Amino acid sequence: QVQLVQSGAEVKKPGASVKVSCKASGNTFSSYAIHWVRQAPGQRLEWMGWINAGNGNTKYSQKFQGRVTITRDTSASTAYLELSSLRSDDTAVYYCAAMIAVVEAFDMWGQGTMATVSS
Amino acid sequence: QSALTQPASVSGSPGQSITISCTGTSNDVGSYNLVSWYQQHPGKAPKLMIYEVSKRPSGVSNRFSGSKSGNTASLTISGLQAEDEADYYCCSYAGSNTFVFGTGTKVTVL
Numbered sequence: 001q002v003q004l005v006q007s008g009a010e011v012k013k014p015g016a017s018v019k020v021s022c023k024a025s026g027n028t029f030s031s032y033a034i035h036w037v038r039q040a041p042g043q044r045l046e047w048m049g050w051i052n053a054g055n056g057n058t059k060y061s062q063k064f065q066g067r068v069t070i071t072r073d074t075s076a077s078t079a080y081l082e083l084s085s086l087r088s089d090d091t092a093v094y095y096c097a098a099m100i101a102v103v104e105a106f107d108m109w110g111q112g113t114m115a116t117v118s119s
Numbered sequence: 120q121s122a123l124t125q126p127a128s129v130s131g132s133p134g135q136s137i138t139i140s141c142t143g144t145s146n147d148v149g150s151y152n153l154v155s156w157y158q159q160h161p162g163k164a165p166k167l168m169i170y171e172v173s174k175r176p177s178g179v180s181n182r183f184s185g186s187k188s189g190n191t192a193s194l195t196i197s198g199l200q201a202e203d204e205a206d207y208y209c210c211s212y213a214g215s216n217t218f219v220f221g222t223g224t225k226v227t228v229l
Contacts (some may be wrong), residue, residue, distance in 0.1 A: 035218070037165075037220070044122060044208065044220060044221070044222050044223040045157070045159075045165065045208050045210075045220040045223070046220060047210070047217070047218045047219060047220055050216070059215070059216040059217060061120070061217065062120070095164060095165070097165075101176070101177075102167070102170045102171070102174070102176060103153070103170065103171060104151075104153040104155070104170070104171070104212050104218075105153075105155035105167055105170035105171070105210070106155070106157070106165070106167060106210075107167045107170070107176055109164040109165055109166075110164065111164060112164055
């Protein structure tokens with residue numbers, strides 16, 4: 001059973017960067033597509049981008065282009081989301097999600113990481 | 120990309136059926152049979168309920184069903200139960216390896 005375990009809560013100042021990790025259990029990490037989705041307090045889910053854990057190719061939502069970087073470390077079975085130039089409206093829970101047994105849908109989710117941006 | 124449009128809230132009594140709509144465009148919902156639905160209870164991560172418009176993952180109740188017509192997808196919950204009270208989000212593939220979520224619908228069991 002694949003599990004995604006995310007890093008802990010973060011508090012950052014405006015203008016700083018935050019980096020969230022997502023570690024996958026099991027030994028087939030390179031076959032996964034790892035996506036990142038965020039949810040501001042009381043707001044909807046918002047797709048941010050994804051990485052092909054095998055070849056490292058990425059795709060980002062136009063909204064976050066230029067501020068977001070998704071990377072992975074195959075030796076650690078871990079994907080990372082880095083968001084820069086943080087603003088108060090970036091305060092949100094950040095989820096990693098993967099497509100494990102289904103096509104183009106997210107059937108495995110991490111527990112979420114709360115990132116708070118405050119001066 | 121703009122978010123897919125869902126009703127803010129839908130309610131029903133136990134045992135009834137409810138339907139949640141998800142309206143997109145010809146660039147997303149209308150072009151691909153790759154609509155998925157997620158259930159989210161407060162403080163929890165989303166859970167996949169439907170994928171590829173109408174397929175159910177293993178373990179999801181057959182009370183949940185999905186369909187699509189044109190640019191609008193729908194999720195129907197039959198035999199509504201108290202445990203179905205949650206937020207529901209649709210999501211569609213939008214081409215060029217991108218995805219878009221819906222605005223979300225709060226389901227209330229009366």
